[in-house]
Amino acid sequence: MTLTLLRTPTRILSRPVAALAALAAAAGPVVAQPSPGEGLAVFSPVTWERLVDAANEPHNWLMYNGTLDSQRFSRLDQIDSANVGQLELKWAHHIPQLDRAETTPLVVDGVMFITESPSNVVAVDAVTGRPFWRYDHPLPDDLRLCCGRNNRGVAILGETLYMSTLDAHLVAIDGRSGSVVWNREVADYRSGYSKTEAPLIVKDQVVTGIAGGEYGIRGFLDSYDADTGERLWRTDTIPGPDHPDNRSWAGDSWRTGGAPTWITGSYDPELNLVYWGTGNPGPDWNGAVRRGDNLYSDSVLALNGDTGEMAWYFQFTPHDEHDWDAIQVPVLADIELDGETRKAMLWANRNGFYYTLDRETGEFLLGKPFAKQTWAEGLDGNGRPIRRPNTAPSQEGTLVSPMAGGATNWWSPAYSPRTNLLYVNAFDGEAIFFSRDEDYQEGDNFTGGGTETPLPIEHYHSAIRAIDPTTGDVRWEFPITPRSRAGVLATAGDLVFSASIDGYFYALDARTGAPLWHISLGGPVHAQPMTYAVNGQQYVTMTIGNTLYTFGLGD
Amino acid sequence: MGTRCGIRWTAVALLAALTSGAAPVVTVAQDTENPYISRLDVRAGRQLFQARCSTCHGLNAAGGNESTGPDLTTGRFRHADSDAGLFRVIRDGVRSTAMLGLGADADEQSIWQLVTYLRSVDVTAGGTPTGSAAAGRQLFTGTGGCDRCHMVNGQGQRLGPDLSTVGERRALAELETALVNPDAEVLPRWWTMKATGPDGQVVEGLRMDEDTFTFRIMDADQQLRAFSKYGGWTWERVQRSTMPGYADTFTAAERNDLVAYLFSLRSEP
Structure with missing residues (x-):
């Protein structure tokens, strides 16, 4: 009771900005305005048009990758290289259930939506971090999870949030109250499926992927009607026997071939194409039981935004035996190449190679290693790797770079149109890869081997490149x-x-890489930073350990 | 139950002999060296052990608290003296005992991985020390001067690893190697950081920890010192041991005594 009284109407009205916003709100829906802040939450519906134009309301962070082109670039410039050293902590949010925190929060008009382990979401005031509501998704005890209990974020359309859950459901949640609007089973978790990725809104659809590449699943990408939860289309990432590409799998191996879709993709409104990466073929380390290229594992798929029909695909690692999922965010950018502007896709892959593709056609434009790799001589004219002999996993173990965790992984890169550079978290590691016989049992781990790192981590090199x-x-x-x-x-x-x-x-100079600011927050990091603004103040937010921290400049 | 296992074994062996010209799996396994001996196999074996064997033998194979399953970490087994023997016992069990075995249709890889796991938990791996632990202790604290760098049970110094329980973690051969060739394996904690200041001053010390922006050392006076990587200092990692090799300083007999002493250092003597 006392807390409620502290926010007196008198104080709100004493602020001219708030009063103006109140007038605007009375006159009609407020679209894309900075939140007026104290006492007056204006959370206006997030239309598809707003999502297409998200770059032009940089005070909000409206989707997992910031914008549909997934550049993770914000036009906010209040915090810059001259003043970043003055950043100070504004607030922190503690995540009650301990596990990996992999979230990218959304901010809509002063309200922040944070997903938490295992499959929860909380809405907080983006200025103070204090909660409006929370939704804790009930989960069964016998989940099939390769990599921790985590969730990476929600999508929003209108006033509804869409969240993946570890029991392979897609849940629609009212953004103002936390009530469940609908709850749809995407796949049977008992067969090894789970869901961790933030969905992507495309028009009036919720496009969403699946995890389970270590459980012999058959991957797919789904689209659901945002209003009703009805499934509109499903595109299998492993084609069935009626498709010629099915012959890239020996025998029946396609049935348990993996190729999951566990990281959010991108969308080009002009081309009406959805871009999505696919994960490793299964079993991960025993390729002998699935001879062939194993299409469309370790690929990027370009799908029609209305039907899910495949326009093109590009496979980065044919017949992968090292668990190098192409689960990276497809970064869309128009770049100058040989005097021509190209609609490009930029991709630093887990296999150690960087690729620039034409996103209209899937044509390979250029590529080269960006981190230590020992498995390929290089890429041919079509971008296909030229493999070195004796790099496959073996009974006695085979030393190869990158390690299974990759030269990079699902960690979102960023692209700045001001510097024309792609910023990637890179790792020059190595691992010994072992292959083992393993029978598929539905719902059981199905990896066909494993890896070990021969030296302590201190022997290897890591960098932002x-x-x-x-x-x-x-x-x-x-x-x-x-x-x-x-x-x-x-x-x-x-x-x-x-x-x-x-x-x-930490913050680096985008042009030189020089470190400009850092703070030790003490916990391991599995998340990615984002930025937003309320009342003209820019904030940067990062989850470290099990705490989400928000920083801004001093008053 | 044990009897039933024995009957089943005979039946399978007979069947295998009768139905094909190929050598029965039974014989192949007994005559082959364990092909699954990596750390990965240790992990797989441990998982299997915990699922199938730990009810009787304890979660870490050291014997059950409330049952009669023997301790399997002593390096000596009542019914087997080789890997092939262990393979047989795990597959077939031991007649007239509570040891049932996984059965003749258990897959060979899993059984070998269990053998690998059991070898990995052998606290006496590498045999019994030949030297005198008492003599080794005298050398350690006396003329050998080992305690000028190492600590045992709170006595000694801090410029090398604390050896209070080293006998639980290292085989005899590893202890001998560490004495004669300390550079064979140097954990990053025992690397040296050599820092050079803006005025050319040099500070060296054991690398206690290092991260993206800072590192911390213990210098020769056992002082703790912290540095910023971007504060005007440059730094160099020296990935060698600060311990000299003792191949020439100690006789073979003295080294055996030291190894025996180190091997005796455990949390519960």
């Missing part, structure tokens, strides 16, 4: 000790924000 997408060259790197599992954010203040597993949150 700035890649020039017109050449594939690394322009600069910022070394990290011992390594990072964090995503990257770029801003118009010419800053690059990221973090490291030893609990640092």
Whole structure:
């Protein structure tokens, strides 16, 4: 009771900005306005048009990757290279259930939506971090999870949030109250399916992927009607026997071939194409039981935004035996190449190679290693790797770079149209890969081997690398000790924000890589930074350990 | 139950002999060296052990608290003296005992991985020390001067690893190697950081921890010192041991005594 009284109407009305916003609200729906803040939450419906134009309301962070092109670049520039050293902590939110925190929160007009382990979401005031509501999704005890109990974020359309859950459901949640609007089973978790990724809104559809590549699932990408939860289309990431590409799988191996879709994709409204990465073929390390290229594992798929029909695919690692999921965010950017503007897709892959593709056609434009790799001589003219002999996993173990965790992984990269550089979290590691016989049992782990790292982590090199997408060259790197599992954010203040597993949150100069600010927050990082603004104040937010921290400049 | 296992074994062996010209799995397994001996197999074996064997033998194979399953970490087994023997016992069980075995249709890889796991928990791996632990202790704290760097049960110094329980973690051969060739394996905690200041001053110390922006060391005076990587200092990692090799300093007999002493250092003597 006392807390409610503290927010007196008198105080709200004493602020001219708030009064103006109140007038505007009375006159009609307020669209894309900065939140007036104290006492007057204006959370206006997030239309499809707003999502298409999300770059133009940089005070909000309206989807997992910030914008449909997934550049994770914000036009906010209040925090810049000159003042970033003055960042101070504004508030922190503690996540009650301990596990990996992999969330990217959304901010809509002053309200922040944070997903938590295992499959929960909380709505907080983006200025103070204090909660409006929370939704805790009930889960069974016998989940099939390869990699921790985590969730990476929600999508929003209108006033409804869409969240993946670990029991392979898609849940629609009212953004103002936390009530469940609908709850739809996407797949049977008992067969090894789970869901961790933030869905992507495409028009009036919720496009969403699936996890379970270590359980012999058959991957797919789904679209659901945002209003009703009705499934509109499903595109299998492994084609069935009626399709010629099914012959890229020996025998019946396609039935348990994996190729999951556990990281949010991108969308190009002009081309009406959805882009989505696919994960490893299964079993991960025993390729002998699934001879062939194993299409469309480790690929990027370009799908029609209305029907899910495949326009093209590009497979980065044919017949992968090292667990190098192409589960990276497809970064869409128009770049100058040989005097021509190309609609490009920029992709630093877990297999150690960087690729620039034509996103209209899937044509391979250029590619080269951006991290240590020992498995391929290079890429041929079509972008297909030229494999070195004796790099497959074996009974006695085969030493190969990158390690299974990859030269990079699902950690979101960022692209700045101001510097024309792609910023990637890179790791020069290695592992010994073992292959083992394993029978498929529905709902059981199905990996066909394993890996071990021969030396302590301190022997390997990790860095944030700035890649020039017109050449594939690394322009600069910022070394990290011992390594990072964090995503990257770029801003118009010419800053690059990221973090490291030893609990640092830091800002680099986007042009040179020079460290400009850092703070030790003490916990391991598995998340990615984002930025937003309320009442003209820019904030940067990062989850470290099990706490979400928000920083801004001093008053 | 044990009898039933025995009957089943005979039946399978007979069947295998009668139905094909190929050598029965039974014979192949007994004559083959364990092909699954990596750390990965240790992990797989441990998982299987915990699921199928730990009810009687304890979660870590050291014997059940409330049952009669023997301790399997002593390196000596009542019914087997080789990997092939262990393979047989795990598959077939032991007649007239509570040891049932996984059965003749259990897959060979899993059984070998269990053998690998059991070998990995053998606290006496590498045999019995030949030297005198008492003599080794005298050498350690006396003329050998080992305690000028190492600590045992709170006595000694801090410039090398604390050895209070080293006997639980290292085989005899590893202890001998560490004495004669300390550079064979140097954990990052025992690397040296050499830091050079803006005025050219040099500070060296054991690398206690290092991260993206800072590192912390213990210098030769056992002082704790912290540095920023971006504060004007440069730094270099020296990935060698600060311990000299003792191949020439100690006789073979003295080294055996030291190894025996180190091997005796456990949390519960």
